[in-house]
Amino acid sequence: MSGWVCVAGLGPGAEALVTPEVSAALDQASDVVGYVPYVARVTPRPGLTLHPSDNRVELDRARAALDMAAAGRRVVVVSSGDPGVFAMASALFEAIEADPRHVGLDIRILPGITAMLAAAARAGAPLGHDFCAINLSDNLKPFAIVERRLRHAARADFAMAFYNPRSASRPHQFARVLEILREECGPDRLITFARAVSTPDESLRTVTLGEARPEMADMRTVVLLGNAQTRRVGRWVYSPRRAEDAV
Amino acid sequence: MSGWVCVAGLGPGAEALVTPEVSAALDQASDVVGYVPYVARVTPRPGLTLHPSDNRVELDRARAALDMAAAGRRVVVVSSGDPGVFAMASALFEAIEADPRHVGLDIRILPGITAMLAAAARAGAPLGHDFCAINLSDNLKPFAIVERRLRHAARADFAMAFYNPRSASRPHQFARVLEILREECGPDRLITFARAVSTPDESLRTVTLGEARPEMADMRTVVLLGNAQTRRVGRWVYSPRRAEDAV
Numbered sequence: 001m002s003g004w005v006c007v008a009g010l011g012p013g014a015e016a017l018v019t020p021e022v023s024a025a026l027d028q029a030s031d032v033v034g035y036v037p038y039v040a041r042v043t044p045r046p047g048l049t050l051h052p053s054d055n056r057v058e059l060d061r062a063r064a065a066l067d068m069a070a071a072g073r074r075v076v077v078v079s080s081g082d083p084g085v086f087a088m089a090s091a092l093f094e095a096i097e098a099d100p101r102h103v104g105l106d107i108r109i110l111p112g113i114t115a116m117l118a119a120a121a122r123a124g125a126p127l128g129h130d131f132c133a134i135n136l137s138d139n140l141k142p143f144a145i146v147e148r149r150l151r152h153a154a155r156a157d158f159a160m161a162f163y164n165p166r167s168a169s170r171p172h173q174f175a176r177v178l179e180i181l182r183e184e185c186g187p188d189r190l191i192t193f194a195r196a197v198s199t200p201d202e203s204l205r206t207v208t209l210g211e212a213r214p215e216m217a218d219m220r221t222v223v224l225l226g227n228a229q230t231r232r233v234g235r236w237v238y239s240p241r242r243a244e245d246a247v
Numbered sequence: 248m249s250g251w252v253c254v255a256g257l258g259p260g261a262e263a264l265v266t267p268e269v270s271a272a273l274d275q276a277s278d279v280v281g282y283v284p285y286v287a288r289v290t291p292r293p294g295l296t297l298h299p300s301d302n303r304v305e306l307d308r309a310r311a312a313l314d315m316a317a318a319g320r321r322v323v324v325v326s327s328g329d330p331g332v333f334a335m336a337s338a339l340f341e342a343i344e345a346d347p348r349h350v351g352l353d354i355r356i357l358p359g360i361t362a363m364l365a366a367a368a369r370a371g372a373p374l375g376h377d378f379c380a381i382n383l384s385d386n387l388k389p390f391a392i393v394e395r396r397l398r399h400a401a402r403a404d405f406a407m408a409f410y411n412p413r414s415a416s417r418p419h420q421f422a423r424v425l426e427i428l429r430e431e432c433g434p435d436r437l438i439t440f441a442r443a444v445s446t447p448d449e450s451l452r453t454v455t456l457g458e459a460r461p462e463m464a465d466m467r468t469v470v471l472l473g474n475a476q477t478r479r480v481g482r483w484v485y486s487p488r489r490a491e492d493a494v
Contacts, residue, residue: 011266021261058488083372084374092370094483111364117361120358121329121355128331131379132379134377140489153403156379158379158396233350234350242387243389
């Protein structure tokens with residue numbers, strides 16, 4: 001029997017946002033590999049071995065998944081959201097590049113609902129025009145790159161989505177991000193803090209950049225910044241489809 | 248009985264990529280509104296009225312959906328992909344802003360798998376680092392904005408996803424986009440043309456910018472450009488998670 005690896009996106013939290021494709025892969029799996037809270041979302045059953053592991057061991061986890069598949073197991077690597085957005089898909093290919101024995105394995109990446117799109121849907125349509133997605137974690141890149149990307153994105157008048165805005169290990173960095181955004185975009189730009197979207201802990205808050213405080217975000221928050229046209233209508237926030245040549 | 252509107256993302260094409268949340272909304276709907284090929288993806292049943300309409304009448308369609316919901320109907324506005332990414336959600340809020348009678352209606356936006364993430368999953372993980380999404384259609388924005396965004400995105404070293412790269416009404420514009428990208432990123436940058444992902448017509452092709460030709464894209468194609476680190480491993484294309492301060 002030949003093994004395989006799927007890297008599957010579980011979406012932001014709600015079962016109703018897991019695609020049938022991902023559910024089918026989980027039904028066929030012999031092994032599920034992933035960060036503890038994501039593996040906890042998979043229903044145990046006879047014949048399925050769960051392999052929860054810590055955060056920040058993405059490469060080890062990818063290697064373990066590849067080794068199991070090479071040994072004939074049917075392995076699902078679970079990610080939150082979409083596996084290709086700041087998640088496990090890149091780590092898997094890094095592991096393959098480092099160990100090309102695995103390049104011929106049966107591998108599939110199964111997309112999921114990524115946090116920024118779930119959050120945007122709850123807020124209205126703040127990403128309804130050109131936008132960018134930036135991972136604010138500086139584990140794997142220097143803050144100078146983050147700053148340069150923020151300034152270019154602001155000058156391009158992109159709406160922006162920020163993943164991993166804040167953690168205990170770098171409490172001051174998100175304050176600096178907000179300062180840069182205020183410099184570039186002014187105090188009136190709308191910003192939405194979307195926490196734990198689609199879970200029982202969900203909360204949403206839209207304020208202006210002038211009102212935004214670092215404490216409004218934690219590691220379960222995705223942050224959405226509007227473009228120059230983004231506005232409120234009733235309880236909603238949205239970016240119109242039309243852009244004027246005035247950025 | 249009180250009416251409602253859902254703006255629902257059907258994903259890129261395959262049934263296995265439609266979320267259970269969207270399927271449930273369609274099961275409960277009295278009316279489905281949308282562009283002809285998207286409405287054609289909804290299975291007819293007694294009690295469900297389908298309202299297919301042409302492209303480029305998004306505001307009329309949004310107004311019709313709101314009027315029906317105000318009259319007590321249960322309306323699903325269907326979009327391809329995700330409704331918040333260059334799709335119907337912004338048009339709905341534009342219609343509400345123009346006619347605030349509707350602001351109190353029961354409205355939900357239901358996220359879907361957007362084309363760039365389905366395409367990225369098929370290709371590997373080309374959007375595995377910071378990235379942006381740009382709609383190349385100039386129906387609703389001047390090309391000068393597109394050009395400015397391309398240059399800022401390149402200088403920020405974002406990976407990029409391009410929606411609506413090419414149409415019969417503007418055959419030369421995508422050639423100009425490729426020229427700008429070659430100027431900014433050089434000829435060796437990887438670019439993936441992903442057509443009709445998850446449908447029977449799916450095709451995927453990765454070349455360098457130097458090899459890229461406008462004819463490789465049409466209106467069913469989403470185009471993914473790598474960042475400076477994006478590379479091939481076997482048949483896959485991916486962007487590593489780590490970035491160096493050398494953009």
